[in-house]
Amino acid sequence: MGILEVKNVGKRFGGLQALGDVNLSVKENSVHAIIGPNGAGKSTLLNCLVGKLIPDTGSVMFDGQSVLGRKPYEINQMGISRVFQTPEIFADLSVMENMMIPCFAKRDGAFQLNAISSIPSQKDMIERAEHMLEDMNMADKREMHAGSLSRGDKRRLEIGMCLSQEPRLLLLDEPTAGMARADTNNTIDLLKQISEERDITIAIIEHDMHVVFSLAERITVLAQGTPLVEDTPDNIKGNPKVREAYLGETQEAA
């Protein structure tokens, strides 16, 4: 049994069958990548996992509990954190505040009317946020406006925010999309370090083969809403079906 079990999940938008019959099992403490050409249903699948979409059929179990019908914040409280394709941070707040909010969410739950205590008096929360900023090499930027960070730093901050909740499963949606090669490599190194140092399962949706093959232990190839094959990176590289799926895409694009 994996920590995340997706069984027979299907999702239809009007006439379009976005997901056919998806089965997926993500092993605990592994790095699992989901790849596929444009329109393969990668994002739809991810949205079904975090509560943004509810699949028409099938089940999604996280650690033995169903996530279906729960709201995104409830699923997050179960231990699933999500990193977005374009970094979603609190752009109007300082870097430090960005890091403190998930710490509070972890400690106090989905809602706490903490209107009278002051932030400086929350020593344990400050310590935790500072610690995470150091881990992310961002301690010198703590008073900066998060919106004025560089693209790469925003990504680091977002990953740090997710990690400060100590999630059991980290979902990443094309974390290096639109990044320069140097930033991409930094992100790869960061993710490698995270998966080595922490008890965490990482599921990653990615377009960039370089990223996938340097990180993943297992790869699922999705095409036209159904998993084509699931295997180790080495076997995926040589698989003719995968080549066909990707080759087909390049021909269309040309």
Add this chain to the structure above:
Amino acid sequence: MGLNKRDVTLLVIVAILCLFAPFILNPFPEGSAMAQFNAGYPDLMQRLVIFGIFAIGFNILFGLTGYLSFGHAAFLGVGSYAAIWMMKLLTMNVIPAIIISVLVAGLFSLLVGWISLRRSGIYFSILTLAFAQMSYSLAYSVLTPITGGETGLQPKVNDPRILDGALAEGQTPRANLFGLQMNQSYEMAVGDWVFTFNAGYYLAAIVMLIAFYISIRIFRSPFGMMLRAVKSNQQRLNYTGLNAKPYTLAAFVISGMYAGLAGGLLVAMDTQVGAERMFWTASGEVVLMTILGGAGTLIGPVLGAGFIKYMENIVSKINKSILEQWFAFMPDGIEDLLVTLVYPFIGKGWHLTLGILFMLVVIFLPGGLVEGGQRVGRLFKRKKPAGDKPDGKTTPAE
């Protein structure tokens, strides 16, 4: 008090301004040509601080979460009605009236907020506007037995008032604080100047300071940080395990209670209520106050409220003959021309002046009067030799 140094300084400055308002607002001697710009009379001073409370509360919702309510006058009105009923049924002492006005407005805003917050953005604004207009219409028509309809309500001699003793013959019920009447004033004459110290004003000012202190605490609390997070990125908030709805609802109810408090104080100062204070223009006014002063800043709403109430009461009182007096030293033709040019902007035309000022502020000072103050401050700082700090601004502007 759990505040940092800068906030304590701000609170102390506001307290000093409130304490000495009767002097500060009366800079011109009685009988001089400028005396009409004096604002140091009780009625106006009371309004300045009471609408300050209203705007401080509105800012907790709009400034922090970004949810723009167009119906907050309804809570002010409901608070006023609750207060006047306390005065009719219980006692003319203002304490129960003020407490009940806060509670009733809180309950009403819980209902309105619970429904309106199902939507966000423009739909939320329209829902709150609809609720406020419904409340206004109901107060005018169906609910006449409770609200007095068009005539409104005021304490009558033969009201029950179970906590007060019977009134002596020929006495009218007056709002008081344990015997201290709200309209009681002490006048101090210094040379040509007359300064008025009014009991009601000082009560309202103390309540305003408490309300201001609570608002600073909310701004600096983890709850306040969450509210700013709601405004900044709801998507990230949801995916960080936080439920935005109870946060926004709590902010809505708190700001509704502030509005109720302002409504209760209005009744404590001037014991009458009419439905017109729930009209949508009153809801719009508090939006203007908050934006004009600087939404999301601590002191901005108070400044905005003071500014608008001052304009409303002072500019609107300038009439044609006063203008003619001002320009009397000019040659005849030019005098007439100037009077004709300025006339549309004064008296009943004060809204025109306000509208132009509002446009100028929104276009050139999006952060409101507070941003204007900061720019002036920075201008002075730059003239000094460069300090060790490259820029004093490290925390978000308050």
